[in-house]
Amino acid sequence: MSRQVTETVEKIALPILDAEGLELVDIEYKKEGQNWFLRVFIDGQEGKPIDLDDCSRVSERLSEALDQEDPIPGAYILEVSSPGAERPLKKETDFMRAIGKNVYVTTYEPVEGQKAFEGVLTHFENGHMTVEEKQKSFQIPLEKVAKARLAIVF
Structure with a gap:
């Protein structure tokens, strides 16, 4: 199920990130303790750094889009952040x-x-x-x- 969720969230997130001039690095959907977490890792295109305002803006827009489409059953916590110094390499x-x-x-x-x-x-x-x-x-x-x-x- 988590793979299906991350693929669906990716389709919703990509247009938002493109409009913001940002890049999708990774998406995680996993349970920790009693809570489900949806983590979206973003970065600037061409390695440009991002800041807290970028994360807040994307979080707000993505949250609205996810509320509208409602692709995830049940409650979850959305986190949008930088991938950090140990950025995953996928593509x-x-x-x-x-x-x-x-x-x-x-x-x-x-x-x-x-x-x-x-x-x-x-x-x-x-x-x-x-x-x-x-x-x-x-x-x-x-x-x-x-x-x-x-x-x-x-």
Whole structure:
């Protein structure tokens, strides 16, 4: 059910974000304790930063649209925010923008004996990424990626 909800919310949110000049990064719909949360992560297009006013504006407009269409049964809490420093990487454009940055990637099945990689994304082309981890490079096909995000290096 949560996949159906996120797909429906995406269709409702995209025109709002396009009108605001913002980008949809991710949508989560999950239960935590007694409450259901609908989290919509947004960012500026071309990596432009967003602020609290952007989040408030989108939250208000999205809340009105969701109330009108009523695609989610039951009560939920809507949160609209920035993806933060550890932004998830989902679309090919996300990976292209992350070239040269530190990433953390997990895979569904081992790639060269590993399922977790943390290093610099050095290349992305034709659905394959190259992650440079210490002294070794890994070629990881996008279809094997379970999760990927930017990684903070201390």
